[in-house]
Amino acid sequence: MRSVLEIKNVYVKYGNEAVLQNVSFTVEHGDYIGVVGPNGSGKTTMMKALLGLVPVSGGAVIFPDKNLKKENIGYVQQKQGGTDTNFPATVREIVSTGLIVHKKGIKYLTSQDKERVDEILGTLQIKDLQNKKVGHLSGGQYQRMLLARALVNRPGMLILDEPASALDPKIRDDLFLILSELNKNQGITILFVSHDIGSIGKYTNKMLYLDRKVVFFGDYEQFCQSKDMTEYFGYEAQHNFCWRHNHE
Amino acid sequence: MNNIMMLLAEAVRYDFITRALVVGSFIAVSCSFLGIFLVLKRLSLIGDGLAHVSFGAVAISMVLGASPLFFTIPLVVIASFLILRLKEKAGIDGDAAIGLVSATAVAIGVFLASKGQGFNIDLFSYLFGNILVINNSDLYISIILSVFVTGSVLFFYHDIFAVTFDEDFAGIAGIKSKTINNLVVLLTAVTIAVGIRIVGAMLISSMIIFPVVTALQFEKGFKQTIVIAAAVSVICVITGILLSFIINAPSGATIVIMNSIMFIFIFVTTKIKG
Numbered sequence: 118m119r120s121v122l123e124i125k126n127v128y129v130k131y132g133n134e135a136v137l138q139n140v141s142f143t144v145e146h147g148d149y150i151g152v153v154g155p156n157g158s159g160k161t162t163m164m165k166a167l168l169g170l171v172p173v174s175g176g177a178v179i180f181p182d183k184n185l186k187k188e189n190i191g192y193v194q195q196k197q198g199g200t201d202t203n204f205p206a207t208v209r210e211i212v213s214t215g216l217i218v219h220k221k222g223i224k225y226l227t228s229q230d231k232e233r234v235d236e237i238l239g240t241l242q243i244k245d246l247q248n249k250k251v252g253h254l255s256g257g258q259y260q261r262m263l264l265a266r267a268l269v270n271r272p273g274m275l276i277l278d279e280p281a282s283a284l285d286p287k288i289r290d291d292l293f294l295i296l297s298e299l300n301k302n303q304g305i306t307i308l309f310v311s312h313d314i315g316s317i318g319k320y321t322n323k324m325l326y327l328d329r330k331v332v333f334f335g336d337y338e339q340f341c342q343s344k345d346m347t348e349y350f351g352y353e354a355q356h357n358f359c360w361r362h363n364h365e
Numbered sequence: 366m367n368n369i370m371m372l373l374a375e376a377v378r379y380d381f382i383t384r385a386l387v388v389g390s391f392i393a394v395s396c397s398f399l400g401i402f403l404v405l406k407r408l409s410l411i412g413d414g415l416a417h418v419s420f421g422a423v424a425i426s427m428v429l430g431a432s433p434l435f436f437t438i439p440l441v442v443i444a445s446f447l448i449l450r451l452k453e454k455a456g457i458d459g460d461a462a463i464g465l466v467s468a469t470a471v472a473i474g475v476f477l478a479s480k481g482q483g484f485n486i487d488l489f490s491y492l493f494g495n496i497l498v499i500n501n502s503d504l505y506i507s508i509i510l511s512v513f514v515t516g517s518v519l520f521f522y523h524d525i526f527a528v529t530f531d532e533d534f535a536g537i538a539g540i541k542s543k544t545i546n547n548l549v550v551l552l553t554a555v556t557i558a559v560g561i562r563i564v565g566a567m568l569i570s571s572m573i574i575f576p577v578v579t580a581l582q583f584e585k586g587f588k589q590t591i592v593i594a595a596a597v598s599v600i601c602v603i604t605g606i607l608l609s610f611i612i613n614a615p616s617g618a619t620i621v622i623m624n625s626i627m628f629i630f631i632f633v634t635t636k637i638k639g
Contacts, residue, residue, distance in 0.1 A: 168537050188539050205590040217523045218538035224523040
């Protein structure tokens, strides 16, 4: 497996407070990584740091694969409630942004671009919502729209920051299935941030447990067999999680 | 009715009325193009702050005997960047930074005006708008600057749209959000410096806010909202200027009252239609 993203000894500070301390891990092509940890553990900051949205105060974020640059990452950020209920844009306008922002010079959509927008709206089953205003969407529809915007430019990697937090279980499972298909069929590398360790375990192949520093990074078998993790989480929590991962 | 038509026909025969209609319409379009981004980014207040700065700048230019428009534009642009720097570098909240800069500018203007010729008709006309002060050079400058503002917004439309909806997403794609925000504020500064001739420093920010908020009631897409806002604004400017001539009222106040009536009418009718 070739590495597509290397995080080396990264520190991020907000004022004097170190939110991330000496974080290191490597993402390989085709990985589907669940990034978990308690609230305030630095998960969102980590994602923003590797996207260049938050400056790192130490260490490095490296994209070693020439086929994957920062601009080629699709990002779905945590929904900030009520920020855009009045925003006068349709679903199609927002999804089209995912293509048009990458263009140079005079920016416009070609007929091929429009077909691509149609295709991705169809894939995510939101074509009938294309003329609906973004403020009128349900939580699940809104997340699908953001996912469509992230996918429309055919990204090499997806970073999803708690995209399922506002969704009911059925829609959440649908979203997970879509992502699993993208990962398996199109080889898109995925980093999926969640505070819910149980719900993502059955879909992802690796886990990064962050609590300002890396507590665990590896596959689930390692996690389930790790005595350090038993000590960290307690036997019951570890056992419950590993049982769900293997049986659900 | 015939009397009103005769008055309107008489109004457009006056050069100062036609100049005001042309300048006002161009300013109205510029304000609407910028207003949608400022309102959605919750930066509407910067229009108010820069209008106060422009009043201070006009007062200073009168004391110095300089051309108000040539003096006001660079000063308001400098003030707009000062507000952004205070917000970004000094960690002062945006609304507080606007308050600091605009209050200082107005205070300097009032201080210099009182030490110079004192408040006169000219200065008051910039406070509340006076279409009589618009001359031909103002007309040409207004048209050129409005075309520049509108053209810039159209050229950077997709970048500005992306930054307005989601700065992080735009940033990852390589769009420099800070540059785009600076551009919008710069264009706003220029528009306000030009626009205070018509509606005055006290009321110019309403031309940025009212048409956009009125257009938002239709719940259309982004481009349609801009077009509706521009149309609403031009209609209010034209009816406001003509009405101010007919009833002998201040042009700025009349334009804003037309905007208020338009907003209430559209707000109520869209809510009734549900």
